[in-house]
Amino acid sequence: MIDLYYAPTPNTWKASIMLEECGLPYRVIPVDIMEGDQKKPEFLAINPNGRIPAIVDHDAPDGPQPVFESGAILIYLAEKPGASSRPRVPRARRRWAGSCGRWAAWARWPGRRIISAVTPRPATITRRIAS
Template sequence: MIDFYYWPTPNGWKVSIMLEETGLPYALKPVDIGAGDQFKPDYLAISPNARMPAIVDNDTPDGPLPIFESGAILIHLAEKAGRFIPTSRVGRKQCLEWLFWQVGNLGPMAGQLSHFVNYAKSVQAGDHDYAHKRYAGEYNRCLGVLEQRLRGRDFILDDYSIADMISWPWVLIAKPLGQSLEAFPHVSRWRDTIKSRPAVRRGVDLGKPMRRTGPHTEAANKILFGQSARSLGG
């Protein structure tokens, strides 16, 4: 059994989709990031970065194994299930390249853009214009990289894989981030193809009742956006 520490966000969907695709048994462990659950000592012992998602694989030869960071989790689950990661040397190399591309480029750029689209509206007008434009431009650039990769192919690799699962959630929300996919027809087609998969729909819907339906409270904003090294205790 896999303990899945989760809150419904694009980062969490990467792993919820993989768990649904593989059928690996898991127990959902909600971590309310607006309430500060991610800073509790028990969770920090699993995820020292205090971020979602994380897992504990209770079925390994070495006993319960905690894993944090979505890329590492996806590699572990793919190897455990024997699915969604190439077995050839070249294929595995390409898979790792695109996993690292997501965690170093698409994910951070989209995440920062999301912050300025969704949470910085109360900042005095003009104070965050540069940052908003910077991350919007980088998100657009990443979509261009993905568009070129998907030209003439159905998926990022030869077959559907964790390389697709890790990037797809941040493309799913392109419209709310203010980015049309009209200029990216291959990305748009890829997005729709993956969205049609039943396991993907189940993964995105996981924990749907927990999603925020209105503005964060001032207390939640302080927890989410007022973090520093002191937030981790110690």
């Protein structure tokens, strides 16, 4: 089971979308950033930066594994054994991993926001990238 420390922000949405796409079991633990929950000692033990999102993978081989920063979370989940969207054929796997890496890097590029990550858009509308 994975704990997702959640507040309704774009970076946390990326992590929750990835968990859904991978078909991994998780539970949401709300973090009230307006009250400063992310700066409390129990959260700082998971993420010393005091920022969301963060996850704790309780099924990791060496015991509970905290992961923070949305780019690191995306890569960690993409590589996690048991992710249902992960191809099993080595050649397809390499293409898939390369694609995940490119999207993770794109999502983390400074100043870039993913607009409407959940809502599909018609092909005739071009996407705008805010910089």
